[in-house]
Amino acid sequence: MAYDADRLATSREDAPDPYRVLVTADYFEPGYLAGGPIRSVSSLMDAASPAIEGTLVTRDHDLGAPESFPGLSGRWVQRGRHRVFYLGARRLRHWRRLYRELRATRFDLLYVNSLWSLFSIVPILAAKMGALRVERVLIAPRGECGVGALSINSTRKRIFLVGWRWMLNGQRVYWHATTALEAADIRRVVPSARIPVVVGAGGPEPVDLPPARSSGPARLVFLGRISPMKNLDLVLTALSEVKGPVEFDIFGPTEDQAYWRTCLSLLESLPGNIRATYRGAVQPDQVCDVFAGYDTFVLPTRGENFGHVIAESLAVGCPVICSDRTPWTPVLRSGGGMVLPDLTAEALRDCIEEVVAASPEQRHAARMAASAAYRDWRQQVGRLSVLDRAREALTRPRAYAGR
Incomplete structure (x- = not known):
């Protein structure tokens, strides 16, 4: 505009x-x-x-x-x-x-x-x-x-x-x-x-999906304000218990500096199989492009009244692991990703390990299901x-x- x-x-x-x-x-x-x-x-x-x-x-x-x-x-x-x-x-x-x-x-x-x-x-x-x-x-x-x-x-x-x-x-x-x-x-x-x-x-217009990757570790992403509400520390705690290889990128402004210091401490203690990187904030017109490069968006939020960032992830077929405290639970359960009824590190770890253990073909199938679930939702809005x-x-x- x-x-x-x-x-x-x-x-x-x-x-x-x-x-x-x-x-x-x-x-x-x-x-x-x-x-x-x-x-x-x-x-x-x-x-x-x-x-x-x-x-x-x-x-x-x-x-x-x-x-x-x-x-x-x-x-x-x-x-x-x-x-x-x-x-x-x-x-x-x-x-x-x-x-x-x-x-x-x-x-x-x-x-x-x-x-x-x-x-x-x-x-x-x-x-x-x-x-x-x-x-x-x-x-x-x-x-x-x-x-x-x-x-x-x-x-x-x-x-x-x-x-x-x-x-x-x-x-x-x-x-x-x-x-x-x-x-x-x-x-x-x-x-x-x-x-x-x-x-x-x-939500944004859905887009065509990129081709499936032939190999490589699971690529996970967190994108949002870095504050206690978004629960990044829970993601990092869960990742510390994951056994398989993971590439995990963090995007977003460090809104709460004391909380960010806690997250940095958790980042530094992650095991060698987890490669985690903070990428900084993202311009709004780049958010969908960012999601297009990942297998799963992880957002164990304490609550969202809507959750634009979830729509942006699903619009490019990036499945979402999310709490049940958003309006997106029915969409995720219909194929958009996974829902966390319990905000515990153990429950989140189990969801992440499903993505880590999946083959490239299974991850691409999950992307297709997420895209289809989003398109169905958007037709009803x-x-x-x-x-x-x-x-x-x-x-x-x-x-x-x-x-």
């Missing part, structure tokens, strides 16, 4: 009475280090119909990056039919400019992409106090209500929820879940939550944007009030 800084749309002929949505997200394009959430927000805005007029507010830098995006900080950017403001959160003049612009508009919907982020808390409070003119609020927790996510920094999150939960119970507050499982997670945290939108994202679904659900003659 091309960026044209400060060029505002001059014609709204295609949407004479638009549904105005204010979207907030911690990180957005041209950033990529935050992974799936960036692709989720990008997809929902790209897929929105002409009836939707979107305004996005995001940070002026990528995850963990010390520098702002060149030429974007503190500026409005036109992105297709929508506008994006890149906010330097520590710059008061950015806040003033943003507030003047937002205050002048009445929004039909405020759509926030986190439960804990400053970019969710501030706009929700502003809407509650009338500083922003917002009709309704839609919260997408992006998996943050899952058991695995809540177990990280759990004490701090419980304390925060004591004071924050009352803000999330208003008559105009709704929730977006990507699956029925996530809807149950949300209601466990906020029992009165109203969830009119239960829909996940789409609806194409209507989350924002359009929210508009339909929340603007009926009787506004959504059930659960």
